[in-house]
Amino acid sequence: MSTPPPKRENLLLNLACNIALPTLVLTKLSGEDRLGPMWGMVVALAFPFGYGVVDVIRRRKTNFFSIVGVLSVLLTGGLNQLKADVFWFAVKEAAVPALFGVAVVWSGRTKRPLVRELLWNEQVIDTARVDAVLTERNQHAAFERLLARATSGLAVSFLLSAVLNYALARYLLKSPPGTEAFNAELGRMNLLSWPVIVLPYMAITMYVLWRLLSGFTQLTGLQLEEVFHGAKKAPATADAPAKD
Numbered sequence: 001m002s003t004p005p006p007k008r009e010n011l012l013l014n015l016a017c018n019i020a021l022p023t024l025v026l027t028k029l030s031g032e033d034r035l036g037p038m039w040g041m042v043v044a045l046a047f048p049f050g051y052g053v054v055d056v057i058r059r060r061k062t063n064f065f066s067i068v069g070v071l072s073v074l075l076t077g078g079l080n081q082l083k084a085d086v087f088w089f090a091v092k093e094a095a096v097p098a099l100f101g102v103a104v105v106w107s108g109r110t111k112r113p114l115v116r117e118l119l120w121n122e123q124v125i126d127t128a129r130v131d132a133v134l135t136e137r138n139q140h141a142a143f144e145r146l147l148a149r150a151t152s153g154l155a156v157s158f159l160l161s162a163v164l165n166y167a168l169a170r171y172l173l174k175s176p177p178g179t180e181a182f183n184a185e186l187g188r189m190n191l192l193s194w195p196v197i198v199l200p201y202m203a204i205t206m207y208v209l210w211r212l213l214s215g216f217t218q219l220t221g222l223q224l225e226e227v228f229h230g231a232k233k234a235p236a237t238a239d240a241p242a243k244d
Contacts, residue, residue: 026187101158
């Protein structure tokens, strides 16, 4: 019996727990007349932390990105408790995507590159079908070169994210940690990270995915829609009899 695929992530719940709710708590509920700076920070960080843990348990899939995401939340809370200089918050914000980039490059030298985890999704792409055609056409070496280029593209996207993270943190974080003003600044940074950081990263990632899929079609001769699950295989013709 085959193992059922992990449940897909709920995008709206992801955005609510990682952006909307923490931003609301940090900017509106961290005043002394409400939660206060310390408990405001604790409650705000509880949403992404809890989401990360529950999502791993629910989807029964632990990966490098999930682990680093949870650790990032804990590190933010730790720096806040230590009243660390805002410079270290900026370093932390840059270090997380930079670490992802290093992991992507390093994994490219292993048998299981992370580009397969991110872009070569077996739940969406008919990997078995593509692999069979690559074998038939003796194109596996060219396919590995295609993955290597995709790995470089992903690494660049994470590097850009690291630079933008650092610049945004240095621009917005001015107040001492542990204060209501700092929480509000952190909330604004969390909210602005979507248009300033996430959208450029997604644009580069989608471009890399498009180049990857275009390469698939050139190497396999399949139409783009045939690469995905659910595509109907062409019926056999007189010139191309069906195989037993």
